[in-house]
Amino acid sequence: MSQHVLSLLVEDKPGILTRVAALFARRGFNIESLAVGTTEVDGVSRITAVVTLDGQPLEQVTKQLNKLVNVLKIVELEPDASVARDHMLVKVKTDAATRSQVLEAVTLFRARVVDVVSDAVVIEVTGDSAKCQAFIKVLEPFGIKELVQSGAIAISRGSKSMSEKILK
Amino acid sequence: MTETLTGAQAIIRSLELLGIDTVFGLPGGAILPTYDPLMDSKKIRHILVRHEQGAGHAAEGYAAASGKLGVCIATSGPGATNLVTAIADAQMDSVPLLAITGQVNSYAIGTDAFQEADIVGITMPITKHSFLVTKASDIPAVMYSAYQIATTGRPGPVLVDVAKDAQNAKFEFSWPPEQDLTPGYKPVNDPHGKQIQAAAEMILQSKKPILYVGGGVIRAGANKELLELANLIKAPVTTTLMARGAFPDSHPQHLGMPGMHGTVPAVTGLQKADLLITLGARFDDRVTGDVKTFAKGAKVIHADIDPAEIGKIRHADVPIVGDAKIVISLLTEELRKQIKGSSYDISEWWKYLDGLKERYPLGYTDLDDGKIAPQYVIERIGQISGPDAIYAAGVGQHQMWSAQFIKYENPNTWLNSGGAGTMGYSVPAAMGAKVAMPEKLVWAIDGDGCFQMTNQELATCTINQIPIKVAIINNSSLGMVRQWQTLFYNSRYSNTDLHTGTDSVMVPDFVKLAEAYGCLAIRVEKEEDVDKAIKLAIETNDRPVVIDFIVGKDAMVWPMVPAGVSNDAVQYARDAAPIWDGEE
Numbered sequence: 001m002s003q004h005v006l007s008l009l010v011e012d013k014p015g016i017l018t019r020v021a022a023l024f025a026r027r028g029f030n031i032e033s034l035a036v037g038t039t040e041v042d043g044v045s046r047i048t049a050v051v052t053l054d055g056q057p058l059e060q061v062t063k064q065l066n067k068l069v070n071v072l073k074i075v076e077l078e079p080d081a082s083v084a085r086d087h088m089l090v091k092v093k094t095d096a097a098t099r100s101q102v103l104e105a106v107t108l109f110r111a112r113v114v115d116v117v118s119d120a121v122v123i124e125v126t127g128d129s130a131k132c133q134a135f136i137k138v139l140e141p142f143g144i145k146e147l148v149q150s151g152a153i154a155i156s157r158g159s160k161s162m163s164e165k166i167l168k
Numbered sequence: 169m170t171e172t173l174t175g176a177q178a179i180i181r182s183l184e185l186l187g188i189d190t191v192f193g194l195p196g197g198a199i200l201p202t203y204d205p206l207m208d209s210k211k212i213r214h215i216l217v218r219h220e221q222g223a224g225h226a227a228e229g230y231a232a233a234s235g236k237l238g239v240c241i242a243t244s245g246p247g248a249t250n251l252v253t254a255i256a257d258a259q260m261d262s263v264p265l266l267a268i269t270g271q272v273n274s275y276a277i278g279t280d281a282f283q284e285a286d287i288v289g290i291t292m293p294i295t296k297h298s299f300l301v302t303k304a305s306d307i308p309a310v311m312y313s314a315y316q317i318a319t320t321g322r323p324g325p326v327l328v329d330v331a332k333d334a335q336n337a338k339f340e341f342s343w344p345p346e347q348d349l350t351p352g353y354k355p356v357n358d359p360h361g362k363q364i365q366a367a368a369e370m371i372l373q374s375k376k377p378i379l380y381v382g383g384g385v386i387r388a389g390a391n392k393e394l395l396e397l398a399n400l401i402k403a404p405v406t407t408t409l410m411a412r413g414a415f416p417d418s419h420p421q422h423l424g425m426p427g428m429h430g431t432v433p434a435v436t437g438l439q440k441a442d443l444l445i446t447l448g449a450r451f452d453d454r455v456t457g458d459v460k461t462f463a464k465g466a467k468v469i470h471a472d473i474d475p476a477e478i479g480k481i482r483h484a485d486v487p488i489v490g491d492a493k494i495v496i497s498l499l500t501e502e503l504r505k506q507i508k509g510s511s512y513d514i515s516e517w518w519k520y521l522d523g524l525k526e527r528y529p530l531g532y533t534d535l536d537d538g539k540i541a542p543q544y545v546i547e548r549i550g551q552i553s554g555p556d557a558i559y560a561a562g563v564g565q566h567q568m569w570s571a572q573f574i575k576y577e578n579p580n581t582w583l584n585s586g587g588a589g590t591m592g593y594s595v596p597a598a599m600g601a602k603v604a605m606p607e608k609l610v611w612a613i614d615g616d617g618c619f620q621m622t623n624q625e626l627a628t629c630t631i632n633q634i635p636i637k638v639a640i641i642n643n644s645s646l647g648m649v650r651q652w653q654t655l656f657y658n659s660r661y662s663n664t665d666l667h668t669g670t671d672s673v674m675v676p677d678f679v680k681l682a683e684a685y686g687c688l689a690i691r692v693e694k695e696e697d698v699d700k701a702i703k704l705a706i707e708t709n710d711r712p713v714v715i716d717f718i719v720g721k722d723a724m725v726w727p728m729v730p731a732g733v734s735n736d737a738v739q740y741a742r743d744a745a746p747i748w749d750g751e752e
Contacts, residue, residue, distance in 0.1 A: 068352075072352040
């Protein structure tokens, strides 16, 4: 099993997310996460897809994706040449006794509390997926009431931009 | 210069400007606006089918016979879903197809309106691309792009789904459209020079090369280039089911079709080769058998216009992305340069292959039940009609026999559903081919099972004077399934008896059915009547002809490699494996 982070520049057209997701499903490629958003270029969206491959070469995935007419460009973002971040919101049970311990964990992980009520806090944390997983581990004993996580978004290091070449 | 048109008029005008002369379709509520200006078009012939699937396959047959874009039109909902099989078929066999469907009004999309179906969603996995049009002003650019996508690169089906209000709205039409709807679509036609060089070197170093030719060579119109290449390097040639006609069957280097029902020389030639020169083929499981044991000792040159085909199934030592016509001519040019002074010699290889050709020719035996051998009927159709005729087969035993026993000399004369294996392809595909090539003799070679799926298009043929010839190879059963039941299920014939033979209740009676459709109908039960019927069919051109050939049901397709098994296990006939030379 190998994990890869793919960045796709796609035309911002209706159905594009379906086309990409359906292709993964149809060809039997596993998606760990998928995150979509607008970019610095009008009409161009960017999809970050984390894929896990069991035997198939990554090349097959990118070649099949490239056949989608609305896909403009695909790059693999290697871990050491890129930055990848997950975003997570966690609702943790707290009471007078545990609140300070939870807040200590928040500080250690450089997370933020975004909502507090008498018996719970909502914490926001950003980081690579290992950090997010570690944070969840720490919070688990207190009781996680709700957890929501974005897919990873990723960008290359350095000054080059992925959209440079595709725009005439 | 612009002109005020409705969206519907713009669809028709765009088709005319794209050079489309024929469309196959059937109107309904959501496509009604487009059918009105269609009536006035002087350039487009619309052929009204009896079922939308027929329109889809007819457009495929039209495209496959002519090399041009095939166009079909249907209404929303069930009209559109009836096209689905033909669209899937076109996707599998890389047929340039444009499917235009009406959609409910844009404001009603998503409300479960009458005859609403998300046909763009439904066909997403089986189209090369698709468009949903909700604004009239988008129509010219969409039609233009759809044409480009369907016909260039690896051809395929494109769906254009147009909301009814977009067909009715007026806008300023101009041509060619300026909007670029496909900035991400860039097919690669020209191969990399270095790869061509490497391929040539590899060929000249090989001792046992074989040209493994697929349907891409036909779609690219590269048959002349292939012939030159083959004549230069003298290598054996195999043409897959999709490539029959890409290389003349009469050519001494031709080993025939490879695969599950391929000839022993072709199957074995691939297995024993040291180099596969793969041109526009995709290592389909019906060709490779068990992939792990397929052509184990061979290096692979793989040329295809679709980069995703390269390395999908089999690693390519020399991958070449490009149009087959360009790739093959550049490769031939390069080989001409390199071949002088090279020690290229494949005479030992030919000694081996010639031995196989001599020992294992294609053949068949007469049947115990006294009925006509189906292979005989098909062979005679081919011999009497000749290599200039067009043959469209259904799917099953008769398809395999048609691929084996008709001798093809020209591309685009053998039409069939290879990848999808769509029963019912034959009659409408033959109809489409005849419309595209009215001067050609066009046969639909069909089975009694297949024929019952789409024979309603005989009405279309009769009414529109499309005189195709239909040969029903009537063994009163789903023959290929029955063959597998014979071989792998202890002759337990679960649900394969169709009762269409003379020794059964004959429901339906194909002669009566064909007559009801206005065809000349002939029943043939004796071998001595076969030629006479074929000749009468060829002479009759004022209406379609249907010949009901009553054949034996126990005939089987040989040779055969059972599914999923190594090609080394090819059976020449039942329980008869070829005897290999001592080297095994």
